[in-house]
Amino acid sequence: MKQVEFENRYSAFWSEMEAFFKQASNKAANDQDDKREAQVAAFPKNYRLLCQHLAMAKSRRYAAGLVTRLNNLVQQGYETLYGQSINNRASILDFLIYGFPAALRSNANYLWLAAAVFVLPYVAMMAAVMLNDQIIYSVMDAETVRSMESMYDPEMRKLGRERQSDTDIYMFGHYIQNNIGIGFRSFAMGIFAGVGSLFILAYNGLVIGAVSGHLTALGFVDTFYPFVVGHGSFELTAIVFSGAAGLKLGFSLLAPGSNTRLKALQIAAKDAIKIMYGVFVMLLIAAFIEAFWSSSSTMPNAVKYAVGAVLWVLVYYYCFFFARPRVANYQNRHAAK
Amino acid sequence: MKLDTVALVETPEGTDLHADLVGLLPRALAYMVDFSIRAGIIVALWIVAIFMGGTGFGIFLIVFFLLEWWYPVYFEVFRGGQTWGKRVYKIKVVSDDLTPIRLGPSLIRNLLRSADFFPSFYGVGILCLLTTRRFQRLGDLAAGTIVIYSESEVYDASALDAIDAVAPHYPIGEDQQTAFINFALNRGNMSEERQEEIAEIIRPRLPLNADRASAYVRGVGKWLLGAR
Numbered sequence: 001m002k003q004v005e006f007e008n009r010y011s012a013f014w015s016e017m018e019a020f021f022k023q024a025s026n027k028a029a030n031d032q033d034d035k036r037e038a039q040v041a042a043f044p045k046n047y048r049l050l051c052q053h054l055a056m057a058k059s060r061r062y063a064a065g066l067v068t069r070l071n072n073l074v075q076q077g078y079e080t081l082y083g084q085s086i087n088n089r090a091s092i093l094d095f096l097i098y099g100f101p102a103a104l105r106s107n108a109n110y111l112w113l114a115a116a117v118f119v120l121p122y123v124a125m126m127a128a129v130m131l132n133d134q135i136i137y138s139v140m141d142a143e144t145v146r147s148m149e150s151m152y153d154p155e156m157r158k159l160g161r162e163r164q165s166d167t168d169i170y171m172f173g174h175y176i177q178n179n180i181g182i183g184f185r186s187f188a189m190g191i192f193a194g195v196g197s198l199f200i201l202a203y204n205g206l207v208i209g210a211v212s213g214h215l216t217a218l219g220f221v222d223t224f225y226p227f228v229v230g231h232g233s234f235e236l237t238a239i240v241f242s243g244a245a246g247l248k249l250g251f252s253l254l255a256p257g258s259n260t261r262l263k264a265l266q267i268a269a270k271d272a273i274k275i276m277y278g279v280f281v282m283l284l285i286a287a288f289i290e291a292f293w294s295s296s297s298t299m300p301n302a303v304k305y306a307v308g309a310v311l312w313v314l315v316y317y318y319c320f321f322f323a324r325p326r327v328a329n330y331q332n333r334h335a336a337k
Numbered sequence: 338m339k340l341d342t343v344a345l346v347e348t349p350e351g352t353d354l355h356a357d358l359v360g361l362l363p364r365a366l367a368y369m370v371d372f373s374i375r376a377g378i379i380v381a382l383w384i385v386a387i388f389m390g391g392t393g394f395g396i397f398l399i400v401f402f403l404l405e406w407w408y409p410v411y412f413e414v415f416r417g418g419q420t421w422g423k424r425v426y427k428i429k430v431v432s433d434d435l436t437p438i439r440l441g442p443s444l445i446r447n448l449l450r451s452a453d454f455f456p457s458f459y460g461v462g463i464l465c466l467l468t469t470r471r472f473q474r475l476g477d478l479a480a481g482t483i484v485i486y487s488e489s490e491v492y493d494a495s496a497l498d499a500i501d502a503v504a505p506h507y508p509i510g511e512d513q514q515t516a517f518i519n520f521a522l523n524r525g526n527m528s529e530e531r532q533e534e535i536a537e538i539i540r541p542r543l544p545l546n547a548d549r550a551s552a553y554v555r556g557v558g559k560w561l562l563g564a565r
Contacts, residue, residue, distance in 0.1 A: 002563020047350075051350040052352075054352050061514070061515050063519060074348070074354055078354060078435065079436060082349075083436045167390075167395065169391070169395035169396070173394065173401075176398065177401055181406075185451045188450070191479065192455075269445045273445050
């Protein structure tokens with residue numbers, strides 16, 4: 001069959017399908033009338049016909065333009081038929097309750113490693129700084145140390161702020177922009193064989209350990225610890241989680257197992273990103289607590305310690321102990337895919 | 338035939354679907370458009386924040402965070418894989434099986450942006466994009482996504498209207514038939530002189546009464562398409 005004849009025979013059908021796809025992408029016009037319903041019912045059949053036309057056009061070596069037009073049509077049909085919708089509220093809720101802990105629990109090895117890489121430098125640095133007050137200058141310059149001291153000075157009305165004039169909302173924005181960025185980066189840098197994540201975890205451990213040790217040695221115990229106890233459960237834990245997610249990426253490249261490195265990376269990323277959803281939510285909560293609760297100097301320390309303790313227990317209970325059978329069940333259902 | 342800028346996917350119906358991959362330059366240009374838009378919003382908001390004081394800066398930082406990390410994710414997932422910059426250059430992000438990109442892969446490729454940016458100005462990302470077969474940066478590799486042209490040029494059969502069909506006076510092989518047809522359909526993108534120059538290649542085969550080679554090739558092309 002000559003190309004022109006082929007086109008004459010089917011071009012009305014193609015135009016109709018083009019109109020159909022245009023309407024499908026325009027949700028406002030997507031009301032249910034009879035014609036539309038019939039078109040939807042006939043769609044799978046029509047789509048197969050389009051596939052057939054494309055294959056014929058290619059094998060008969062029709063002009064590139066016609067093949068392109070048919071390819072566009074098949075592409076749109078393919079997207080319509082096989083494209084997945086994410087508008088499933090129930091599964092999102094299901095994920096938030098069970099999916100995040102499931103992702104954590106199935107990656108326990110990475111969590112232990114990340115926690116060690118964060119906590120050991122933290123403890124070592126804290127001890128070192130308390131024994132020798134010069135060591136803090138190996139990770140911070142004098143200017144930073146001074147401003148950090150002033151942030152937790154017991155004379156301060158608002159804790160944890162360089163400038164007393166900064167409002168709670170300003171600090172909220174600052175914590176979101178800064179801390180969530182650190183979390184995201186310590187995940188992303190893991191792709192370099194895990195080295196980036198290891199570096200960020202260890203570096204943060206060193207700096208935070210140095211600060212803790214320095215302020216403890218100075219005797220700012222009653223301002224610094226009540227400040228960090230509230231949001232620390234969410235913030236420090238989330239940073240370790242994001243580092244663990246990054247380590248998973250890096251490890252998949254180092255030891256891809258029976259897959260190609262590319263395939264192993266993709267599988268690891270798919271799992272690791274589930275941890276990152278949760279990290280994002282945890283760091284949002286941490287920013288909120290840090291800006292609006294931790295900074296208060298009027299709240300009695302006993303209350304702050306009590307609330308902080310409850311939050312630590314809750315975070316770890318939810319992540320590792322909550323609803324174990326159901327979380328394991330969620331894990332099994334989604335691991336099969 | 339193996340073309341290096343075409344992504345082929347076999348659909349379950351057994352048809353090969355093809356898409357044109359986008360190289361470094363259009364992607365960089367699209368990024369610059371997005372960057373300018375975001376920078377514009379940030380500067381405008383910063384000026385507003387100066388007048389509003391601390392709270393204004395708080396909101397500024399939150400918007401900054403959203404623009405930095407979530408701007409591409411929003412457009413990729415809810416606006417058909419196209420940020421504004423990608424829309425300008427008619428390119429889009431899709432999953433590597435050519436289905437629309439979903440939230441998970443979009444988040445993966447955009448969080449890994451910071452690894453692609455390393456050490457600065459997308460050094461790693463550019464290197465990776467230039468050395469992979471489907472022009473993917475690290476984020477694309479991990480997420481399993483590719484960037485393709487969203488609109489291919491649709492051909493215009495009216496280009497044939499003004500041509501007189503000419504029956505070829507010698508047998509033409511299959512490859513040459515395709516060449517004749519494509520020559521007849523591609524008018525707009527070459528200068529008159531260049532068209533003539535290309536058609537002149539078959540001058541020795543032309544009938545003696547044909548004066549312009551391009552008119553002859555085009556006429557035969559039309560005839561081969563089946564138009565009379």
